[in-house]
Amino acid sequence: MGYEKNLRKVVPYVPGEQPQNTNIIKLNTNENPYGPTPRVEEAIKTIKTDVDRMRLYPPVDAGILAKAISKYYGIDEKKLFIGVGSDDVLSVAFLTCFNSEKPVLFPNITYSFYDVWADLYKIPFEQLPLDENFKINREDYLKENGGIVIANPNAPTSLEMPLEDIEFIVKNNPDSVVIIDEAYVDFGAETALPLLDKYDNILVVQTFSKSRSMAGNRIGFCFGSEKIIKAMNDVKFSINSYTMNYPSIVLGCAAVEDVDYFNQQCAKIIKTREESAAELKKLGFKVLDSKTNFLFVSHEGVKAEKIFADLKNRGIYVRYFKKPIIDNYLRITIGTDEQMKALIDALKEILA
Ligand SMILES: *Cc1c(COP(=O)(O)O)cnc(C)c1O
Numbered sequence: 001m002g003y004e005k006n007l008r009k010v011v012p013y014v015p016g017e018q019p020q021n022t023n024i025i026k027l028n029t030n031e032n033p034y035g036p037t038p039r040v041e042e043a044i045k046t047i048k049t050d051v052d053r054m055r056l057y058p059p060v061d062a063g064i065l066a067k068a069i070s071k072y073y074g075i076d077e078k079k080l081f082i083g084v085g086s087d088d089v090l091s092v093a094f095l096t097c098f099n100s101e102k103p104v105l106f107p108n109i110t111y112s113f114y115d116v117w118a119d120l121y122k123i124p125f126e127q128l129p130l131d132e133n134f135k136i137n138r139e140d141y142l143k144e145n146g147g148i149v150i151a152n153p154n155a156p157t158s159l160e161m162p163l164e165d166i167e168f169i170v171k172n173n174p175d176s177v178v179i180i181d182e183a184y185v186d187f188g189a190e191t192a193l194p195l196l197d198k199y200d201n202i203l204v205v206q207t208f209s210k211s212r213s214m215a216g217n218r219i220g221f222c223f224g225s226e227k228i229i230k231a232m233n234d235v236k237f238s239i240n241s242y243t244m245n246y247p248s249i250v251l252g253c254a255a256v257e258d259v260d261y262f263n264q265q266c267a268k269i270i271k272t273r274e275e276s277a278a279e280l281k282k283l284g285f286k287v288l289d290s291k292t293n294f295l296f297v298s299h300e301g302v303k304a305e306k307i308f309a310d311l312k313n314r315g316i317y318v319r320y321f322k323k324p325i326i327d328n329y330l331r332i333t334i335g336t337d338e339q340m341k342a343l344i345d346a347l348k349e350i351l352a
Contacts, residue, residue, distance in 0.1 A: 013116045016319055025342055027333040028317040030155075030184075030294050032213035032269070034336070036251075037261040040214075043254035047247050054246060060237070062244040068253045069221055073193060078226045081233065084243045086183055086207035086220030090149075091117055093203055096235045097177035097228065098123045100146025107136055109326060111151045111181060123147075130157070134288065134296075138165040142172055151181040153189050156321065156331040158290035160189040167195055170202045177228060179203045184292035186211035186266050187273070193223060200225040210293055211266055212255045217248045269293050269334050276332075276340045283347055294333045302351055304328045310350045316343055 016029035047053075062082040070077040083089035094117040098104045101124065106114050108127040118125040128140045134157040141148055148169060153160045170178045170192075180192045182204055192204050203224035209215035224232075236243070255262075277287045277295055285297040298304060308320035308330060319331040334340070 008120075010116065010120050013113045017317060019317065023315060025316045025335065025339050027294075027335050027339065027343065028319045028331075029215075030210055030292075030331075030333045031215050032210060032265070032293065033334070033339060034213055034265050034268070036213040036255050037258035039254040039258045039261075040251050043251050044247075047250055056246075057242050058244060058246045058249060060241045062249050062252075065219070065244065065249045065252045065256075068256045072256050072259070073223065075193065075196065075223050079196065079223050079229055080221060081224070081229050081236075082219070082221045082244055083236075084220070085209060085215075085218040086181070086205050086222075087113060088218070088243065089205050089220040089222050090114075090179070090181060092232050092236050092239075093177075093179055093205065093222065094118065094123060094149075095121050096232045097179065097203065098147040100176075102144055102146035104147040104149065105141055105143070105145045106149045107154065109134065109154075109157060111155050111183075112321075114149055134159055136161050136165070138168045141169045145173065145176055147176045147179070148173060149179040149181065151183065152192070153184045153187075153291045155184065155292070156294070156296050156319070156326065156329070158184075158288050158292045158294060158296045158331075160291040163190045163192060163195075166192050167198075170195055170199045174199075174201055177201050177203055177224075179205060182206045183210060184294075186262075187291060187293050188266075188270050189291040196223055196225070200227065203228055208252060208255060212262060213265070214252065214255055217251055219244070219248055219252045272337055272340055273334045275337075276334065276344070279340075279344045280347075283344070283351055294331050296329055296331050298329045299351070304330045307347070307350060311343070311346060314346045316346055318343075 066077050066080055066082055070080050081089060083092060103124040103126040104118060105126055105128055108129050131137055152166060166180060178201060182191055185191050192202060195202050203222050205222040208219035273290060280287050280297055284300045288296045299307060304320055308318060311318055
């Protein structure tokens with residue numbers, strides 16, 4: 001078994017459970033409880049009639065989808081990179097932008113994929129502690145580094161870092177690429193996209209998985225300077241050029257074009273979030289000030305792990321991270337009003 005020593009060993013990212021039982025209330029992986037725009041259903045019909053298209057490779061730049069995203073954000077296509085979910089975009093960005101001997105910096109509590117990619121690509125990194133209120137201290141990011149990655153709003157804390165602080169970090173690190181992961185930005189936070197006009201060293205990553213309700217289609221993208229995007233494409237074309245499949249290109253286009261539906265759904269989730277936060281506070285939970293489609297909560301009297309297990313027994317799945325610092329917190333995805341009512345009712349029984 002001599003070959004075993006040559007196998008690459010990584011400790012993989014652990015995604016939230018995806019139970020196949022459809023009877024459960026699933027509030028554990030930050031999916032959108034509403035379907036994508038009805039235009040996606042219409043677009044599926046065009047794919048059906050054009051099934052012969054499948055024998056051809058898709059456009060390497062995602063063609064019409066790139067045009068639609070570029071148009072929606074009003075940013076040149078040359079500054080756009082599209083990937084198979086933002087996990088793919090982030091992975092290519094790590095591989096492309098973090099090639100220094102100096103450590104890449106990110107918070108100790110954040111999206112738990114960052115340290116996995118850093119390990120996989122043998123990128124040195126340092127995780128900087130959040131403060132006692134789970135906030136990111138911008139001054140911490142002035143030390144020598146080979147790059148920076150910040151989820152804003154941060155996950156799983158749900159907290160937004162002010163744009164002013166993001167700009168401070170980008171401005172004071174001209175020799176590093178600063179990646180801002182905006183997976184949740186559409187739920188009430190401020191995007192860093194306008195900083196692209198002033199700085200070349202920022203990369204803003206977003207996804208269709210949460211706010212556009214298309215996690216199953218795997219569409220993510222980022223905007224950055226032409227130089228960074230070109231370098232990312234060179235890396236991507238050295239691995240696999242045709243990543244975005246034809247149906248996802250067509251369906252993604254339909255999703256991004258329905259601006260009204262998008263705005264309505266985001267507003268609906270924000271409203272449910274605020275109402276749910278108020279209910280949870282009444283039940284004795286500390287609720288962090290979320291700008292995302294989830295709440296990060298901790299109960300004053302009952303341990304998170306117990307609440308997690310009791311909810312699961314009742315068929316309600318939320319996320320629990322058995323990790324230092326956050327091991328008494330639960331991350332609860334915002335579902336429909338009915339789902340949130342079921343959650344609150346279950347919690348009333350559990351806490352009684
Ligand atoms: C969900 C999420 C992503 C990735 O989502 P994709 O489905 O791969 O687009 C990236 N970053 C954070 C912080 C997330 O929560």
